[in-house]
Each structure stands twice: as C-alpha cells, then as structure tokens.
Amino acid sequence: MFSCGVQDYPTYTYQIVNSLGEDYLVNYCEQTNYPENNTRVKVFRGKKKVMDYNGGSYSGCNSYTPSQIVFICKSGDVDYYYLRSQLAEYIVADGMVDLKTNYNMLMLNKSKSEMKDDEKKVYSKTSGTIRSAISAEDVEKRFSACGYSSESFMAFYNYS
Numbered sequence: 499m500f501s502c503g504v505q506d507y508p509t510y511t512y513q514i515v516n517s518l519g520e521d522y523l524v525n526y527c528e529q530t531n532y533p534e535n536n537t538r539v540k541v542f543r544g545k546k547k548v549m550d551y552n553g554g555s556y557s558g559c560n561s562y563t564p565s566q567i568v569f570i571c572k573s574g575d576v577d578y579y580y581l582r583s584q585l586a587e588y589i590v591a592d593g594m595v596d597l598k599t600n601y602n603m604l605m606l607n608k609s610k611s612e613m614k615d616d617e618k619k620v621y622s623k624t625s626g627t628i629r630s631a632i633s634a635e636d637v638e639k640r641f642s643a644c645g646y647s648s649e650s651f652m653a654f655y656n657y658s
Contacts, residue, residue: 514567516644522548522567537562541581543569548579548592551603561585568644570651571632578628580641580651587650589624606650625657 507527514522522543529536539562541549553562566582576593587606604624613621637655641648 512563514564516566516568516646518568518640518643520567520569522564524564526563539563541567548577549581549590549603553585566644566646568640568646570637570640571628573627573631576627578631580646582646589628589651589654591624604654606654621654621657625654628655 507529509525509527511523511525514524516522520543522541524539524541526537526539529538537553539549539551539553540547541564549564551562561584564581564583566580568580570578570580570589572578574593576591579590579592581588581590581603589604589606591602591604604621608617608621610618634652634655637651638648641651
C-alpha cells in the first residue's frame with residue numbers, strides 16, 4: 499500500500515498482462531478533498547515503477563487508470579511505453595529524460611494547431627528518438643500481438 503497524499507486513502511490494485519506477456523501492476527486511489535479531487539496512479543513492471551501520475555477525478559476515477567500498456571522500446575537509459583486510459587492515449591518515458599511535460603507523458607492525437615512551439619519540439623524530438631530505436635514494422639508487430647490499435651501511436655511515430 500502506498501500513501502496517496504497527506505491522508506491515507508484506500509488503494510485499489512489490478513493487473514494488466516498483455517499478449518506479449520508483459521505484466522503490469524496498477525495501484526490507484528482517489529483523493530477526495532473537494533474541490534480538489536484527484537486520482538493517483540502508479541504502475542509497476544515487476545519491482546520497477548514505470549509510471550506515477552495524477553489526474554482530476556471529476557470524470558470518474560476509472561477515467562485515469564490504464565486499460566492498455568505495452569513497452570515500445572529502450573533508447574539509452576529511457577524506456578518508452580504506450581498507455582491507454584478511458585480519456586486518452588499516451589507515450590510515457592521512464593528514465594533519465596525530461597520531456598518537459600507532466601509526469602513525462604505525451605498525449606497522442608493532439609493536433610499541431612493545439613500545441614505550443616515547445617510541445618511541437620518535444621513531440622518531434624521524442625518521435626525521432628523512438629524511430630531511431632525501433633522500426634515501424636516492429637512497433638506494429640508489438641501492437642498487433644497485444645490486440646491494440648496502433649493508429650494513434652503511428653501518427654506520433656511519424657510526427658515531424
């Protein structure tokens with residue numbers, strides 16, 4: 499059990515095992531300090547914490563908990579993951595990198611017109627890093643093996 503903040507809240511745990519055999523343990527709790535409700539999520543692969551993030555709970559705690567996770571690639575000391583929740587799809591960087599985004603998560607399906615110049619640079623640099631580390635064919639195979647749609651990720655992968 500982990501602490502969710504100043505006060506301890508009930509922690510819920512579930513497991514995601516994708517078809518590649520990757521096993522993830524998800525811990526989450528809902529902090530209800532109205533009006534600042536919050537959902538805290540931590541994801542572990544074995545004993546390694548790969549994600550730790552917060553989301554507002556106004557649209558429901560389950561909106562922020564992951565339903566799909568797959569390891570994409572490793573580049574240097576950084577592991578890249580794809581994560582899908584009810585609200586959005588993300589690329590998550592775990593390791594010694596600063597994506598200059600909240601919790602090192604990049605939201606997929608964001609149009610260029612919605613992005614600030616800094617975000618565009620981060621997207622371009624991160625997609626280039628991932629392209630250098632894994633081929634499009636291998637990415638497609640990973641998504642296909644898991645039964646996940648790769649459409650959003652491939653749009654990011656090909657971002658320039």
